[in-house]
Amino acid sequence: MPMQIKTPRLIEALSQLDQLTNWEQRPRGEMRVGLEPIIDLSARLGNPHHAFRSIHVAGTKGKSSTSALLEAGLRHADISVGRYASPHVEHISERVSINSRPVEEAVLAEALFLALDALRAARTEGTAAEAATWFDMLTAAGFLIFRDAGVKWAVVETGLGGRLDSTNIVASDVSIITNIGLEHTEILGKTRAAIAFEKAGIIKPHSTVVTPLDADDKAGAVIAKRAAEIEARLIRPDFSGLKTIAERNVAVADAALDILGELGVEAKDGRTVGGWLIDKAAEQESQLPGRLERFVVTVAERRVAVALDGAHVPFNLEAVLDDLSGMEGFAGPGIAVVAIAADKDAAGLLEVMSRYGVSPIFTSVSDRFRSPAELRELADKIGLSSDVIEDPQKAYEKAREQAAATGAWVILTGSLYLVGVLRERIIREAAKG
Template identity: 85%
Template sequence: MQIENPRLIEALSQLDQLTNWEQRPRGEMRVGLEPILDLSARLGDPHRAFRSIHVAGTKGKSSTSALLEAGLRHAGISVGRYASPHVEHISERVSLNGQPVEEAVLAEALVLGLDALKAARAEGTAAEAATWFDILTAAGFLIFRDAGVQWAVIETGLGGRLDSTNIVDSDVSIITNIGLEHTEILGKTRAAIAFEKAGIIKPRSTVVTPLDADDEAGAVVAKRAAEIDARLIRPDFSGASTIAGRNIAIAGTALDVLGELGVKAREGKVVGGWLIDADAERESQLPGRLERFIVPVAGRGVAVALDGAHVPFNLEAVLDDLSGMEGFVGPGIAVVAIAADKDAAGLLEVMGRYGVSPIFTSVSNRFRSPAELQTLAGQIGLASEVIDDPQAAYEKALEQAAASGAWVILTGSLYLVGLLRERVISEAAKS
């Protein structure tokens, strides 16, 4: 989606000269909180101006955060949400009361962040090493402070313990789940990754997680909570048979905790999970998360799903949910791009079990080559194709689906979804 504000274009141009680990190989990534702490201090510590819920996890962070935002907004509470990555427009990362921040507002906050960076470089302080994500995070917190938000829902970017967002003193933290991801940074086991994500839990606060105590990752989270006198609460998943249902249970439990803390909705009613009603569910739908469309091709409607699932357990949950939805019965065709730090073999194994044939493509040099993915697919007997251009790959998937009666999914990466989403929406509108 095109950016129109000239000042934002210029600010992003300067921002893009900084290290952006979302777009680069992460093997040599070094992370720490010193740059963001210095940067924030230079801006008046805006993260201290609001209360917060901090959300980490391998998958489900954004959807859970959006549900929390909708629930708080329905309570009459001024709320901000900070998320990553964006799918089509950078303003998706900072929302105020359910709406993406205006380009002009984001531009001004980024300029202030960049000015603070320049001052740090001149003085040789820690913020001189601030990254793309550090500046954006500081800008988001500035926007929340200046808008007077009462509560902010903050989604981690990578991990948790050393993530730029972890300067917030959250009342409630959420760890949605733990899977193998970013293993070159976070660790090679679920326990090691859980240690990083559990770093967002604050002393004497509350952490909400569905992870069981006898799970290797859950044990790490429980240990950390006990060490710092934090209360651990597990949501009730009984009756939650879908991804959406589980996200609702997690978000609802977190809102119940706010109610216990004395947070009030309009007219004095205590905040709680009751705030997540059908309207909140609808309003919290995010781009690239189990979106479904019907695209007309050669006289028939092809069911197309968009989901940026990039870990095996999440892709399995997505395909399982889709299998019970109209238009997604039988074999499917996937347009797939997978980042180099993801479990490609695990993702392909899931596709094989669900009868999904992949067409491999790529979006940047941080991704596995389509040829490498095809080799992996061949090793497990999964037939596949390689089409380097994502647009052409999508066209081929539609043609094959129209001819065979299959359905299509764009998956493996939110960046891939972002490249193709506008086209899918445009074509679906013709049906």
């Protein structure tokens, strides 16, 4: 289960935040039309985002892992670095880290209360921040924490889209758009080009943007056009010969760090920073929960390979299953424990599972998710064998038992929230051998 919050002040702060609009916890059919609330809120807090330089990261797949690689690389240069990420898997403090360590609960609580004070003042005065959302408040708190910790660089991951995302108040030196797939189409647009327009909104004039998307790709063309309009340099890392998600993430992070080197950023030992900072140790340190994690558990004296990945977009899931197919223990048919939110492309996700020989067991984690019965109907329509077990713990137990009996492997997917519910249990099981 997700880790329990222990600090009463943080429990109280989050209770107050939960009264605000939270796009992560409600059906989406609209989105705000400007950044005025976060701009006003930040101004009331002394514009903490002006206290550090930043790298801004957006994308459909790999943005969290790329951000973690950048954090690890800068930390290896002995540069004080913060990372702002979303969503979290097991504890909200995962969203704000300093030098690769999640922020302490008490520190997060006090920053949130400062943001809440600013919100109350805005409501009294009737200014734009009175409409601040849950994510606005957390973003402002994260930037306050970075300022007060004296971080020199922050790696800032967008929450949703980019152009109108709360994080887009940072004046980033480098922006990264890892890739573009169809996601949040009810908000960001129905095509990859439309979604690319939203994500390209993080590019700042006269800065540098890194993206592997080619100019002849529809989404890549939108990004290139935007970069040209605001005189931003566009860098495309070379993916030739790179087969896995991890390898491509490293190439993107390498390119971004090389740009910092060109800007004159130096490690504490005087060397110019660059892609050399991301070595095997940095790659290991940057592994995030719920992103292509792999374990081996023993069931009835048989070893079962278990993967955790919160892929909730068909584009993501296909990349994950493609990578797994080349890894030890993941050959042949698989069994997926699956929960899918109501606003996700369930039919697309199931079609990917069908092509890769993965049989789903549908489960439920909250009322924001599609019912397992509805998912089973979708699976039946494409001839995909499936099962329904409402309780995620029992669904996982059934999956691993079936895998042990048939020589299959298991993946938990469709939702990082589902991963958070089961991850601690799987880690314990793997530790037992």
